[in-house]
């Protein structure tokens with residue numbers, strides 16, 4: 001088997017007396033949609049923050065494409081093809097929907113307006129908006145979007161960098177069932193074109209449909225991993241979710 005696209009080895013992070021991530025090891029193989037699940041407070045978001053450089057680990061290693069990342073930094077990882085979304089979608093509310101995409105391609109603020117935006121980026125942005133059903137909203141300020149549409153926009157914006165690996169933090173939390181299906185369709189479409197995903201998600205139906213393998217955390221540790229069917233019936237997993 002080739003080296004995982006992303007690997008964490010013995011990763012640890014404490015907040016005072018709480019071991020939020022506690023010797024966590026797993027890999028994300030290229031070409032997968034890997035699920036990361038676990039009860040509330042099991043360490044999933046902290047793990048995302050460590051891997052993407054928003055928090056510094058106390059222990060362990062992070063490897064991207066087999067190479068150790070000594071000091072993860074969000075901007076540098078972005079340029080190396082690793083992007084993420086947040087539980088609460090982060091978009092620029094005062095910029096238009098299209099400008100949100102242009103800024104994701106590295107434009108400086110003054111260059112956003114009009115013809116100075118590079119034509120190629122503008123075309124790429126417009127194509128993504130069409131793909132995500134947001135084209136009619138291109139000129140609207142992002143603050144006018146619904147919560148679900150903001151999540152879509154955040155996802156579309158990160159695709160401007162053509163990432164190899166996308167970390168999605170609860171992509172369907174708080175959105176309506178139609179938007180859940182829309183989000184699922186877009187993840188599948190991008191996966192089909194070669195993007196690898198690591199997805200934190202509480203909607204177990206979606207995880208079981210979409211993700212393989214599934215990694216399960218509890219108390220900051222990986223307690224199970226494997227195909228969705230086996231994880232679903234694993235006694236340790238049932239125990240963790242039922243609070244046993």
Ligand SMILES: Nc1ncnc2c1ncn2[C@@H]1O[C@H](COP(=O)(O)OP(=O)(O)OP(=O)(O)O)[C@@H](O)[C@H]1O
Pocket residue numbers: 015018019020021038039040041042043044045046047
């Ligand atoms: N900045 C922080 N300061 C102190 N404790 C924190 C901080 N961030 C997380 N924690 C604690 O670390 C543990 C793991 O939290 P984390 O948010 O990573 O879990 P999670 O699995 O993402 O939970 P959820 O599914 O509810 O989002 C929890 O006990 C949490 O209270």
